[in-house]
Amino acid sequence: MKDPHKILSGSNVWESAVLLGLVLAFWILPWPLWAQEFQVQAPRQVAAGQQFTLSFSINADGDQFRGPDFKGFSVLSGPNPSTRSNIQVDARGQMIRSITKTFTYHLLAGQEGSFTVGSASIKVNGQDIKTEPFEIKVVKGAAAASGGQGQASRPQGRSQGSDPGKISEEDVFIRAIVDKTEAYVGEQILITYRIYTRRQINLPNTLQHPSFNGFWTEDLLRDDKQYRQTEETYKGQRYVVVDYKKLALFPQKAGPIRIDPFEIEVAARIQSQRRSGDPFFDNFFGGSFFNTYQNVQVKLKSNALSLTIKPLPSAGQVAGFKGAVGQYSLSAEADRQELKTNEAATIRYTISGKGNLRLIQAPEISFPSDFEVFDPKISDRVSVQASGISGSRTFEYLTIARAPGTHQIPKVSFHFFDPEQKQYRSVSTDSIYFQVEKGEGDQILTQSGISQEDIRLLGSDIRYIKTTPPRFRKASSPLLFTNTFWIWLALPVILFVLVLVFWYRRMSFLQDQQAVRKHRATRMARKRLKSAAKLLGSGQKEAFYESITQALWGYLADKFNLSLSLLTMDRVSEALSERKVSDEDMTELKNIVESAEYARFAPPGSTQTEGDIYARALAIISKLENQLR
């Protein structure tokens, strides 16, 4: 590319013409005409059994990628598309956008031979672009030896286990050892990658580290780079063993989890075998004395592991449980318990034990509301040992007392799941009491009496359950219009009717009696008067007056339906005035009664009065009879 400014500096016409041309060219030239390259990146030669990657890339935004047939190879994964876009600003201020799309395959070479990979195609702006078919040679599988000479082949020579010139699978291998294959979420699993060898090997290189997805891991040999060698018998053979890696795994989710193999490379020392073709030399030096050694790189692959992670049981799970699994104890400590207002106290809660310590959250602590509390300082004292993680985690709270009095931090409980006992457990501390005295010169608003504090709401929660035993009822069956309801409804109606009937019956009976008595009144009075008339002139004065009085009183009692014992003159006059009996007659009645009573006890001899009283009684009765009808 030439700098346009240099060419165009001649004249203005030139300049504008070329500029126009450039602009036109920029717009007219369609983007796809810019060189599109659909390229293949693949090794020309691979070893049998080797994994390799093969990628197709295009520098345009294509779609509908169609991959080729991979005959003779097995596809481990792919096509895996990836896009890289790049925007550049050139000297003219134009933006140049470049896109590279790549489709990657991971392939495994199978048998030896040479195989043709067909063409891949992709569509760019409606146009199919293809790659050329190409050939990949698969040669005999071999691991590359260091030093350029000699090849240590792994799989062959199984029978000749201890051939000093070759490294077999039985000579050097790595195993993944796990202390349990079934664990709860959060339970510690120890995993050890142990190298077994019968050869001298040097420090291994890690080729592929399994990704412990779904686990929180802790390297237990982190600080211990000195690999300790021990001896171990495995499958009847003695080996020198080295724990290359030891991890504590804490599963974070339930389900079956597969842990991929761990791949390392070690340099093993083997006797060099000179293939000089000189049998004499070989035989002569074939003993142990003059052996020469060389290092051979050997790839080792551990076994894959499959673990079953069980979820924590829901039964017995308490509200304060926050995922701690293991065995723990809890202690609490305050640096001072007697303090003055606005002084600080430090309270430490220490959880110690064995388990996923680093994942432990602070237990719920309800500080007194008059304490100002700062966020806790969390410090761990974790000792990573070969047996796993143990230690303690301390939550250190700095608090400042703001009001005097006795304050209490109620007991704090820490809940965890004990995978050994397979149950939830709780540990708790005692309550901590603080004696806070009023500091000097402090003003405490709550005691001033002038400004009252509103009641502070410290939180909102639902009200507690009702504990009084309930009266159960059938679900969705209201009382209304049930038999019970109808009976209770009918009961007052029936009672009402019964009372009414009873009442009216009694009333009519009483009224009948009254009518009879009333009707009888005159008759009875006349009868009594008649018996009085018989006594008239017989000299039995007392009996005469008595029957007169009786006749009068009896008549009145019957008429007004009253009992004789209740009868007084006052009541009689009241009853008579109610019935509109004239005052004259009332006075007359009174006079007769009085004079009869009087005459009864008067000295004898006034028979004339007897006859007179008899006539007057008769007259008043018939008079009253007329008026009371």
Next chain:
Amino acid sequence: MCKGLVFALLLLVIVLPVPANGLTPEEGLARMQAGNDAYREGFFSDALEHYLAVYEAGFTSATLCYNIGNAYFKLNRIPESILFYERALILLPSDEDIQHNLELAQTRIIDKIASVPQLFFIRWWNQVRNAFGADGWANLSLILLSSFFIFLLIYLLSRKPLIKRLAFWPALISLLLFAHALAFAWQKSQVMQNRPYAIVFQPTVTAKSSPDAGSVDLFVIHEGTKVNIGDQIGDWVEIKIASGKRGWMQEKALERI
């Protein structure tokens, strides 16, 4: 003889035990107590298990529903807790604890639907109506009927005009109140039997304009929201939310109160 028959019938109905599958009322009370103990210890899922065993055996009471609601709330299952608070409130509408917890639970759900403001006398009327549950009103109506007859008897049988006058008005008022209480009891029983209210249990539901999955989306409601159920066509129900909006949704996303 007549009275004896009535009393015998009455006894039969009252003494008749509540039929429940598997649990006697005594066992129900024992399970309930076990649930209360577990709740106090903080084992809310255990408490819930006890309570639900009683509830599923066919026993109901406002207390039981309230406790179930509390256990669900503690387990952070808000839609369920709202459902049971509402059920408790149907049985005992005037209880302050239930109202408080329901209000608190309703602040934990996604939808905040402003209800249509009501005129003050309608609000008062509803407050009066919510003073008792269906059975409360039914019992009250029976008491009012009895008092009506008592005053009527006094009115009919008394000789004194003053007493007659004093008994007349209470009798009339009792009769009127009886009619109201009966009406309220009927309304409340309808709510209990037809269960026209429901709680949304699906995390997100789109209300449609017609009972058809392809129809226009009207609005979205979330779990825990209370809806009023209207018509029903197949699996679809017409719902009305508190703001008055209507839409159709599938019945399986709801749990009736």
